[in-house]
Amino acid sequence: MENVVILGAGYAGMAAATQLAARTKGRDDVRVTLVNPQATFTERLRLHMTGTGQQVARFDIPELLAGTGARFVRGWVTAVDADAKTVRIDDERVLHYDTLVYALGTVADTVPGVDDHAYTLNSFQDAELLADRLTRLGSGTVVVAGTGLTGVESAAEIAEQHPGLDVVLLGRGEPGANMREKPRAYLQAALERLGVTVRAGAEIVKVLPDAVELAGGETMHADVVLWTSGTRAAPLAAAAGLATDERGRIVTDATLRSVTHPDVYAVGDAAAIKQGYGVMHGTCQGGMPAGVHAAVSIFRVLQGKQPKVFRFGYYHTPVSLGRGDAVVQFTHPDDRPRRLFLTGRPAVRYKETVTASPWPTYGRMKKLPASGAFWPRGGRFTRGVR
Structure with missing residues (x-):
């Protein structure tokens, strides 16, 4: 039995869980387990709305995973032993893994x-x-x-x-x-x-x-x-002996595996992922494709193949300015601003489309055949693996 444990049900972790579960559905030799402190998905893109008393939609993680075959475990990760390949939850339970996907995100620095x-x-x-x-x-x-x-x-x-x-x-x-x-x-x-x-x-x-x-x-x-000034990763990864950068993020190779522990994939804000233009900064825009790529790589290894190199390019910087206004700066893949931008109501509609994009994406992943992958790009969905 190949035990794949995914830590963190944010955008990157959910993408990895739904993608891998879809690809391994029906296989008795693979178990996918997603661990998160809450059973409700936190839309970090909308926390500034919650912080001002506005009601936002709530999404139940077990419901999002329903029908995928992935198992959900609720609890706080308190320790990772990268040598013993174990994860301790709430200091009471221990999960053993063969492959770990680390997607615990960051907190305020x-x-x-x-x-x-x-x-x-x-x-x-x-x-x-x-x-x-x-x-x-x-x-x-x-x-x-x-x-x-x-x-x-x-x-x-x-x-x-x-x-x-x-x-x-x-x-x-x-x-x-x-x-x-x-x-x-x-x-x-x-x-x-x-x-x-x-x-x-x-x-x-x-x-x-x-x-x-x-x-x-x-x-x-x-x-x-x-x-809201800056972020850092939790000290769990460094304490586990994984190589981390100055902000506590796991340093990965070109395929998103830890440079010191290749059975650990790091995705999302908690990963220091280097591209040709530098280290990626944490966003949903990059987290979901990284989660998908980790899942595809794990599936390739299960098939006796090698994981592929992860390549990512930025597309836009959407910023809300209250409920009735916004600005969207479109970017080059290296995050340099392009000439194209949106403001006002068109920008509001565009940003709302992008903000809502994870949910149809996860739904598509649940029904995904093993031959393709989906990732969001500016509110659209494209098939293939980058």
């Missing part, structure tokens, strides 16, 4: 005081805590730490849903820095229209009970702090 005095969007539960606090706040100042895409979307959502609050978006970079001039200007104008105060070139070094401390000693009052 914090500074002192964040754990005690700030909110994050690490999970659905964290987002709900933020929503409750914002509802009770009524008036005051909310500092969103981090001017990346998550920070921009969160600041816009908070300002739109809670117009009585003063929202400050604060970080080292300029919002939309990786976009061309026109879409970047549109994004910044939208933030201004929503009443968001942007302060670029600032770095928070500590979060206090009612303020943030900036590099240089300045403090800024804050009734609520939302931390």
